[in-house]
Amino acid sequence: MIPSDYEYLRKFLKERSGLDLSDDKQYLIESRLLPLARKSGLPGIGELVQAIRGGAAPLAGQAVEAMTTNETFFFRDKAPFDHFRELIMPELLRARTSRKSIRIWCAASSTGQEPYSLAMCIKEMGLAMAGFRVEIVATDLSEGVLEKSKAGLYSQFEVQRGLPIQLLVKYFKQSGELWQISPDIRAMVHHRRFNLLHDFTQLGTFDVIFCRNVLIYFDQPTKDNIFRRLAGTIERDGFLVLGAAETVVGLTGAFEPQPERRGVYRPSATQSARLAGKPAAAPQLAALAGI
Template structure:
């Protein structure tokens, strides 16, 4: 791979996915993209760059972006964000939303589904308190391939053992050959949708709780600031955002601010205008009701 080919690929990935590759990532590009070349019968990265420059084949472009996307995830990852949901955020929402009995949650980098399904299990445990509520759990990701896996809810033995308590595995999963499938009731709770965080997402509507974990680490500072500002725009006034353990808003944006009492939790901060080079998102639209939670309560 020549230096000019590397620079083209680096720019292409930055534009399409926000991935900020440093100059020493030649090997990473080659190891991830050579299988794409073989899949599309291209002779090497030079031919791949030619195909991308010509922009003739959308499938090649999607394959390149998905090949470079890191989809490391597991059930109840880092545990603390899920303890916060169970012990702090859900009780607060039950009190604050008692009038309208509606709760909207967004997992903004859902990968193969373990994060939203972890939340779905916690919601199922709280089903008696949520009887009569409309709970919407929206899960998005850039990769259509991992979203398809998420919708199937089918995991191998290694995936099922990573972070998932045995009692929840026995309660919510069934064995299918050598794989494990999460229950249909929990699969129906999650609305999986393809979404690129670099593109407008105001059409999703407003949310009470947003999980945007372990994706901002791949963006440069300007992209992080833009994504966080737009997430804040989608957040209810008393809403909450949870980031990954290595992520923060400090020094990046004032649109969100650390919660004074809970580490890793962020609330709406001072309003920040959109940069002139980036169009401000449209007004938040009221999203139509999605699957009702009582369906899960009835399945218990």
């Protein structure tokens, strides 16, 4: 790959997805885009770049998807889901006794293991959720991973990664060599293709936002911009959950960390005061799933 093609792809990917590649990531582009080029009948990266420059929109979208990291598994990193069960949901159940509804956003949800893990956590709460309605909005840049998530079909390897055996037996049915998650769990998750570089207001407001292991791929100005918009999308008493390698500290004053709950943040006092006068209306993206 010649330097000018690499520089074009760096700029193209940053504009389209926020992905910020350093000077030494040529190998990453070659490993992920060369198979796409050959699948499209092109001999190499140079011809792929020419096609994208020439306005081949489908190919451009496929290139962005190919460069997106979709690594995920059920109950990934465990601690965020412990915090969800032990801190986040109990507090929200107390705070939402009048409206009886909770909205959760899983940003960069990939093939669905994260939103479905949250849905199973909620189902496992049983009678505590009586009368409450929950909507989990799962968004991702890639249409391909969203389609897999909607189907809820996973291989033996995928269900063995982080999923407790009792939940596999309870919420999955074997279909040939695959496992399909139950319809009632799938009904709790609404899927939508969405780019984190775009306007958040169309999504409405949320009580909980899981935005894990995606900001690490963005540069500082992009992170700052996303945090600012997340602050305008979360309820003033809501929760933001980030990945283990991500933090708001030193980046924004809109959120503050929760003591002894690594990766969990809430709107700061200043941000909460600002949000206090904001209407809490949220557009319904799908029918809320009754628990």
